[in-house]
Structure formats: C-alpha cells, structure tokens
Amino acid sequence: MTVVVDNCSKWYGHVLGVSDVSWQLRGGIVGLLGPNGAGKSTLIKMMAGLLRPSRGSLTVFGKSPFHDVAVRRRIGYAPEHEKTWDELTALELVTVMARLAGVAPHDARGAAERALAQMGMTDAMHRRVRGFSKGMRQRTKLATAIAHDPDFLLLDEPLTGVDPIARVDIVERIRKLAAAGKTVVVSSHVLYEIESLTSEIVVIYRGQVLAEGNVYEIRKLIDRHPHRIRVECDRPRDIAAELATADHVARIVFERGGVLIETRDPDRCYDALAQVVIDRGIVVSALSSPDNNLGAVFEYLTGESRGRA
Amino acid sequence: MTDHRVPGSLETVMTIAALTWKRLARGRALWVGVIISSLLVPFASAVRSSGNAGTGEELIMFALLTLAVVPPMFVSSSIGEEIEERTTTYLWSRPVPRWTVLAGKLATLVPVTIVLAVGSWSLAMLVGPQRPPSPESCLALAAGVTAISMMAAGIATLVPKHGMPLSICYMLFFDLPIGAMPISLSELSITHHVYTLTGMFRDGATMPRSLLALAILCAVWGTVAIWRIRRLEV
Amino acid sequence: MSDAPVPARPAGTIHDLGYKRYGGARLAASTRWLVIMRQQVAHGWKTWWRFKAALGLGVIVTFVAGGVMFLLQDRAVKGVVLPEGIAATLTDATLPRAMQWYSRVAFLVSLTIGARVVAGDVQSGAFTFYFARSVRPRDYVLGKLAGMCALIAMIYVGGPLLLAIARLGLSDSTDELIAILPVIPKALAMGMLGTLAFAAVPLGFSALVHNPRYAMALWATYYLIVGGMAWVLSRITDSGIAALDLAASLDRIAYYLFDLQVVWGRSKRIDPALALGSVLAHAAAAIALVIYQVRRAHLSGIGGAS
Numbered sequence: 001m002t003v004v005v006d007n008c009s010k011w012y013g014h015v016l017g018v019s020d021v022s023w024q025l026r027g028g029i030v031g032l033l034g035p036n037g038a039g040k041s042t043l044i045k046m047m048a049g050l051l052r053p054s055r056g057s058l059t060v061f062g063k064s065p066f067h068d069v070a071v072r073r074r075i076g077y078a079p080e081h082e083k084t085w086d087e088l089t090a091l092e093l094v095t096v097m098a099r100l101a102g103v104a105p106h107d108a109r110g111a112a113e114r115a116l117a118q119m120g121m122t123d124a125m126h127r128r129v130r131g132f133s134k135g136m137r138q139r140t141k142l143a144t145a146i147a148h149d150p151d152f153l154l155l156d157e158p159l160t161g162v163d164p165i166a167r168v169d170i171v172e173r174i175r176k177l178a179a180a181g182k183t184v185v186v187s188s189h190v191l192y193e194i195e196s197l198t199s200e201i202v203v204i205y206r207g208q209v210l211a212e213g214n215v216y217e218i219r220k221l222i223d224r225h226p227h228r229i230r231v232e233c234d235r236p237r238d239i240a241a242e243l244a245t246a247d248h249v250a251r252i253v254f255e256r257g258g259v260l261i262e263t264r265d266p267d268r269c270y271d272a273l274a275q276v277v278i279d280r281g282i283v284v285s286a287l288s289s290p291d292n293n294l295g296a297v298f299e300y301l302t303g304e305s306r307g308r309a
Numbered sequence: 310m311t312d313h314r315v316p317g318s319l320e321t322v323m324t325i326a327a328l329t330w331k332r333l334a335r336g337r338a339l340w341v342g343v344i345i346s347s348l349l350v351p352f353a354s355a356v357r358s359s360g361n362a363g364t365g366e367e368l369i370m371f372a373l374l375t376l377a378v379v380p381p382m383f384v385s386s387s388i389g390e391e392i393e394e395r396t397t398t399y400l401w402s403r404p405v406p407r408w409t410v411l412a413g414k415l416a417t418l419v420p421v422t423i424v425l426a427v428g429s430w431s432l433a434m435l436v437g438p439q440r441p442p443s444p445e446s447c448l449a450l451a452a453g454v455t456a457i458s459m460m461a462a463g464i465a466t467l468v469p470k471h472g473m474p475l476s477i478c479y480m481l482f483f484d485l486p487i488g489a490m491p492i493s494l495s496e497l498s499i500t501h502h503v504y505t506l507t508g509m510f511r512d513g514a515t516m517p518r519s520l521l522a523l524a525i526l527c528a529v530w531g532t533v534a535i536w537r538i539r540r541l542e543v
Numbered sequence: 544m545s546d547a548p549v550p551a552r553p554a555g556t557i558h559d560l561g562y563k564r565y566g567g568a569r570l571a572a573s574t575r576w577l578v579i580m581r582q583q584v585a586h587g588w589k590t591w592w593r594f595k596a597a598l599g600l601g602v603i604v605t606f607v608a609g610g611v612m613f614l615l616q617d618r619a620v621k622g623v624v625l626p627e628g629i630a631a632t633l634t635d636a637t638l639p640r641a642m643q644w645y646s647r648v649a650f651l652v653s654l655t656i657g658a659r660v661v662a663g664d665v666q667s668g669a670f671t672f673y674f675a676r677s678v679r680p681r682d683y684v685l686g687k688l689a690g691m692c693a694l695i696a697m698i699y700v701g702g703p704l705l706l707a708i709a710r711l712g713l714s715d716s717t718d719e720l721i722a723i724l725p726v727i728p729k730a731l732a733m734g735m736l737g738t739l740a741f742a743a744v745p746l747g748f749s750a751l752v753h754n755p756r757y758a759m760a761l762w763a764t765y766y767l768i769v770g771g772m773a774w775v776l777s778r779i780t781d782s783g784i785a786a787l788d789l790a791a792s793l794d795r796i797a798y799y800l801f802d803l804q805v806v807w808g809r810s811k812r813i814d815p816a817l818a819l820g821s822v823l824a825h826a827a828a829a830i831a832l833v834i835y836q837v838r839r840a841h842l843s844g845i846g847g848a849s
Contacts, residue, residue: 345764378764
C-alpha cells in the first residue's frame with residue numbers, strides 16, 4: 001500500500017483543513033478533486049511530509065513522511081505555488097533538487113537533464129526561471145519532482161495556468177509516468193483536467209472525503225439524480241412513444257433534433273433504446289450521456305453535501 | 310527507482326550553502342549589503358578630512374550599528390521569506406533534516422557578512438585613523454556577526470514574515486540599551502560583548518568571558534531556530 | 544413528459560444572465576484615497592507584529608512616562624534646563640523626553656509597515672490592481688500616506704496627548720493649569736510633526752527600491768547609521784549637518800516646543816529652526832519621490848513580479 005490515511009484530521013488553529021479522513025491508495029493515477037479550500041493541498045502536504053496530522057495517522061510506504069526523513073526519498077512533490085528560486089536556471093534548480101533528494105553529485109546533473117527533457121524543457125534548461133512563463137514554471141516544477149526517480153508523485157494542481165497545448169502535453173507526460181509504474185496523485189479543482197488524466201478519483205469537500213473510486217461507479221451510486229441519455233435521431237417521437245411507459249424512465253424532454261431521456265436504470269434503458277432503434281429502423285446520429293461525467297458527479301456529490309449541511 | 314540513498318548531512322549543508330551563495334551572488338541583496346557596510350569608509354574619510362582622525366572608537370560604534378542591519382537583512386530574509394513564500398516546500402519535502410537547511414544558509418551568509426563587516430572596518434581604519442585594525446577588533450566583529458546572525462535566524466523562524474524588522478528592533482530596543490547598562494543584564498547583550506572583545510573599552514569584562522558569552526548566546530538562538538524549524542509547517 | 548416547442552436561437556449568442564451592471568450610487572473620485580487609507584489601516588491592524596505590538600509598546604511608554612511624571616514629579620532632570628537656567632523637574636521634562644521613545648516605537652511601525660508599502664505593492668503586482676480601476680496616482684499616494692499617518696498618529700499623537708493631559712492634572716492650582724494649558728496644542732503639534740516624518744520618510748524609501756527588504760534595510764541604515772554619522776560629523780565640524788539625524792531633530796523640536804534648553808545630549812547641536820526645516824524637507828522629499836515613482840509606474844503600466 002503506498003498511502004494509508006487513518007482517521008486523519010488537520011487543523012490550522014480554528015480552521016479545519018482535513019476532517020477525519022480515512023483512505024488508502026494502492027497505485028496508478030488518482031485524481032484528488034475538490035473546490036478551492038476543500039483540503040486537497042492539506043492532504044497532499046501531509047503526504048509530502050510538510051504537515052503533520054493533528055489527529056490520526058498518515059503513512060507513506062508504511063512510514064510517517066513528516067518524521068521519517070528517508071521515506072521522502074521515495075516521494076516527488078510539486079507544490080501548487082509558482083514561487084521558486086528565480087535567480088537559478090531550470091537546470092541548476094532541478095540539479096539542486098535532485099542532489100537534495102539523494103542523487104549522487106556526479107549523477108545529479110544528468111538526472112536533472114533527463115527530467116527536464118521528459119518535461120519538454122531541454123531548450124530552455126539553461127535559462128533563468130525568472131523569465132519563464134507559467135507553463136514553463138509548471139514543467140520545471142514537475143521536473144524537480146521526478147528528477148530523483150521517486151516511486152510516488154504528488155502533483156498539486158500541476159495544470160494551473162498552463163495553456164491548452166501544454167496542458168495536453170503535460171497530461172500525456174504524467175500518464176507516461178504512471179505507465180512506468182509510479183503512483184501519481186494529482187489534485188485539481190478543474191474537472192476536465194482530472195477527467196483527461198484518470199477515472200480514479202477522490203472527491204474531497206470541506207475537508208472530508210465524499211467519494212472515492214471510479215467515476216462511473218460513483219455515478220451509479222448516486223440514486224437521487226436520474227441518468228440522462230441524449231439521443232439525436234430522425235424520429236425522436238417514436239423513441240419517446242416506445243419508452244414513455246417504461247417504469248425506469250423518469251422523464252422525456254424533446255430537444256432540437258433529438259430527445260433527452262432521464263432514467264433510473266441506465267442499463268435497461270440502453271437495452272430498450274437499442275430495441276426501439278432496431279425495431280423501428282430509426283437513424284441515430286449521436287448518443288451521449290451528458291451527466292455521466294466527472295462534472296455531474298462532482299456537482300451531485302457536493303450538492304448533496306451542501307444540502308446535508 | 311534504483312537507489313534509495315539519502316544524502317548525508319554535510320553533503321546537504323554544502324549543497325544548500327552553494328545554492329544560497331548562487332542566489333545571493335545573482336540577486337541585489339549582496340550589493341545592498343556592500344553599500345550599507347561600506348558607509349563606514351566615507352564616514353572615516355570625512356572625519357579624517359576634518360582634521361580629527363580619532364581612535365576608531367566612533368568607527369566601531371557605527372560598525373556595530375551596521376551589524377544591526379546587514380545580518381538581519383541577509384539571514385532573516387533568507388530564512389523568513391522562504392518560509393513565508395513557501396519555497397521551503399521544495400527543501401522540506403526532500404529527504405534532508407531541516408536543521409541542515411538552516412546550517413547551509415548560515416554557512417554562506419555568516420562568512421559573507423563577516424567579510425563585509427571586517428572588510429569595511431579595516432578599510433575605514435586605514436582611511437580614518439590610518440592604522441590597521443587590531444586583530445581583536447576583527448575577531449570581535451566576526452563573533453558579533455555570527456551571534457547576530459544566529460539571533461536573526463531564531464527570530465526569523467519564530468516570526469517569518471517580520472523577521473528582519475524585528476531583528477533590527479531587537480538590536481535597537483533590547484541589545485544596545487541593555488549593553489549600555491552598568492548591571493549584569495548587559496551580559497545578555499551581543500553588542501556589549503563585541504565592545505569588550507575589541508579591546509577598546511575596558512569595563513571589567515574579560516575577552517574569554519565575552520567569547521564564552523557570545524558562544525552561549527549563539528547556542529541559545531541556534532537552539533531556538535532548530536527547535537522552531539523542526540516544528541514549522543508550511 | 545414535455546413537448547414544448549423549442550424557440551429558435553441565433554447561433555453564437557452568449558446570454559450572460561448572471562451579470563448586471565452596478566446601478567447604485569457611486570462615490571466621487573475624490574474619495575478614492577479614503578478607501579486606500581482604510582485598507583492601509585486595516586492591513587496594519589491585521590496581525591500582532593505589524594502594528595499591535597508597536598501600539599502595545601506605545602501604551603507602555605505612556606504608562607511609564609505618566610508614572611514617572613506622577614511619582615517623581617519634583618525630581619530634577621539632568622541634561623535640560625528651563626529658560627532661566629532653572630533646573631527642570633520631571634514634571635516639565637517627561638513629556639518632551641518621552642518623544643524619543645515614541646520615535647523608537649514609530650520607527651518600529653515604519654519598519655514593519657511603512658518601509659515596505661510601495662515596494663511591496665510593486666513586487667506583488669498590486670499596482671495593476673489599483674490602476675486597473677479609476678484610481679489616480681495621487682489617490683494612491685494620499686491614501687497610503689494618510690493610512691500610515693493614521694497608524695503612527697495613534698502612537699505619536701495619542702501618547703503625547705495623554706501625557707499632556709496628565710501634566711495638566713498634576714497642576715497645583717487653576718492658575719498653573721491655565722498657564723500650562725498650551726502643552727495640549729504643543730503636544731499635538733509635536734505629535735503631528737513626528738507622525739508626518741515617520742509616515743512619509745519610510746514611504747519614500749519604499750518607493751526608492753522595488754524590494755521591501757532592501758527598502759527596509761536602507762531606511763534603517765539612514766535612520767540609525769547615516770543620522771548618527773551626521774551627528775558625529777556635526778560635532779567635529781561644528782556644522783548643522785546633525786539636522787540630518789531625524790531622531791535628534793525631532794528631539795530638539797520637542798525640547799524647544801516645551802521651553803527646555805538642552806545642556807548636553809545628541810540634539811544639543813541642532814538649531815530648532817534647522818531641525819524643523821530638516822524634518823519638513825525630509826517629508827517633502829519623500830512625498831515627492833513617492834509621487835514620482837508611482838506616476839512612473841502608472842504610466843509604464845507596471846505589473847509587478849510574476
């Protein structure tokens with residue numbers, strides 16, 4: 001087990017950062033999702049050994065990262081803030097970070113060059129960080145996190161301020177790191193950033209873990225909100241007529257060029273829909289589920305949490 | 310992941326020291342420090358040109374006043390601002406003990422400040438009284454820089470955001486006044502012991518005793534800094 | 544089941560239903576500085592170390608000086624005499640002598656807040672925030688200066704005023720009370736002058752460099768070291784250069800205002816008129832520097848560090 005969080009709480013004076021969180025992480029990419037101030041960074045900082053839990057315990061590879069210096073050798077952390085030592089070049093910065101992470105002095109420069117190359121920063125590695133754009137800063141930060149070849153990567157909002165092209169590139173590079181066997185925790189409050197990286201999520205809200213697991217599985221567990229299925233076709237009234245009497249269908253709304261079906265049992269609804277299309281020879285141009293995504297899941301979860309509060 | 314090596318303490322201190330020097334040399338702080346320290350030289354020259362070369366007693370007073378500004382500027386901001394701006398997250402998330410970060414910074418900043426202080430003092434003595442500074446006075450300034458740097462490090466870890474102004478005010482409101490008091494409370498004053506070490510003022514205190522007192526003050530502030538930095542969360 | 548007709552919509556229209564232009568009353572542009580002043584005071588008040596600690600010291604100075612004035616009222620003071628050469632008592636001398644302690648406390652505020660105001664705003668990119676609105680450079684300068692004055696006045700005007708009232712309370716008769724009534728306007732005048740000096744001059748240093756810690760270091764150097772050097776040079780050359788020592792100049796003005804002659808001490812060498820001129824010149828030069836730098840930043844559209 002990479003991370004074990006057991007009844008962990010963290011207070012900043014009277015402000016609650018994380019409240020009684022229990023969670024285990026095995027491997028792969030996990031998206032830590034939550035609005036600003038939800039407690040994502042607090043949880044990540046505790047995993048990085050920068051904060052210690054006020055109550056409960058948190059271990060990484062079986063050790064407390066705050067107290068055990070050696071375990072931090074296996075952790076790569078990229079903070080959310082942009083501040084670095086602007087007087088240094090990217091190569092110098094990453095080399096120093098690699099050396100402090102235990103890379104032998106004669107290997108540190110090479111490790112830094114490789115990390116920067118992995119992040120697409122080879123051309124800019126001799127330039128000072130002061131002149132970097134936000135995207136370049138993010139890449140440099142990521143390079144500092146991976147230069148010592150850690151097993152466990154903590155990336156706190158790594159895509160903030162990055163332009164769309166660089167975003168795609170960074171997402172691809174993070175995926176490659178996970179494919180290479182690393183455990184990666186990526187935090188973000190931007191849903192599509194996480195969605196583009198992984199379907200394994202932990203939803204954190206007001207310091208508590210609201211849900212964890214696969215986004216589609218979590219969606220299934222939310223009964224209160226029926227699933228919506230949008231069908232764009234030539235004869236929406238025929239579909240509506242056939243499904244109107246089905247007990248799993250909650251509502252049908254006609255839209256321009258199609259129909260929106262709300263169902264409590266998506267599996268049965270898809271079966272029924274396929275039957276109608278085949279039986280009546282309807283031409284379907286598009287089939288989508290507008291709320292079978294992270295945004296809807298997040299909205300439903302936090303909405304319910306707000307309702308309870 | 311092939312190697313789970315953790316860097317040694319000395320190696321870490323050296324790495325942080327090199328990093329600190331690189332940042333200092335490329336930033337403007339060094340030049341501001343040079344300007345402030347070197348004010349002593351034109352002052353000595355002005356005193357000399359007025360036909361009153363003096364004995365260096367006034368010079369040492371101003372040399373000490375520059376120590377109330379320059380070490381806090383280097384040390385407090387290097388430690389306090391990093392905590393405040395959270396760049397320490399890069400260092401503290403590495404497999405290194407936190408005291409090595411503090412030691413690495415001081416390993417660069419203290420010698421640099423000593424060079425500035427002793428250098429400007431020596432130059433001022435050559436320009437003003439036109440005689441080389443005594444080894445005791447140079448040693449006194451070096452010891453003073455070390456003690457004030459430790460104090461500044463301690464205050465910077467206690468109050469990171471206001472480390473520099475509070476260190477200056479500590480010197481101004483506490484250290485200098487109690488140093489001037491003819492009571493045993495003056496033993497707590499860094500400036501009092503530096504004055505004693507210069508050998509220019511004889512007030513009953515002896516040099517070895519002052520050296521020991523400064524060592525104790527350094528140890529106390531160093532302990533405060535290490536204790537605090539180990540508990541700090543960013 | 545809904546079968547409502549869908550109204551045709553033109554392609555590419557954005558319906559921003561959430562935004563409505565503010566339609567309420569707007570304050571006149573001439574009052575913008577007040578907002579900046581309030582923000583400056585609120586910022587100073589926020590944490591213990593910015594202002595409250597200094598205010599606490601100011602209160603301690605006032606209590607100690609008040610206690611000395613009350614308990615040791617007939618004791619003679621060294622270093623200053625009354626105009627006829629009569630020895631001054633602590634009742635007469637405590638208030639002007641306390642000014643040097645208020646100066647020290649004000650210096651602390653000038654370090655924790657004053658010397659980093661403009662430099663901090665430039666470094667953090669706050670200038671963009673200010674000047675993206677209908678804030679003019681003069682609103683900024685006036686607001687910041689007034690904010691700093693408000694903070695320092697709590698110490699430098701409030702403390703002496705309380706001591707002046709205490710001095711009135713120690714009078715033996717109504718005649719004496721009427722005779723010493725001018726201590727109130729004198730304390731106010733002294734307080735306002737000191738407030739202006741400790742608000743404006745550090746602000747000037749903060750406009751000189753774009754890094755708060757350098758600004759702080761330079762201001763501390765000027766106040767502590769350059770001032771002291773000027774005093775020593777003045778003693779050697781017998782010139783009025785000691786007026787560059789802000790602390791000594793303020794001391795000298797205080798003694799002059801309270802009809803005390805300085806027999807010995809740092810401020811002895813300074814002519815009162817020269818001291819007043821020096822303080823006012825320092826403040827004027829500092830304000831001019833702030834205006835120049837802020838205007839320059841405004842025109843060049845400075846955004847601060849990223």
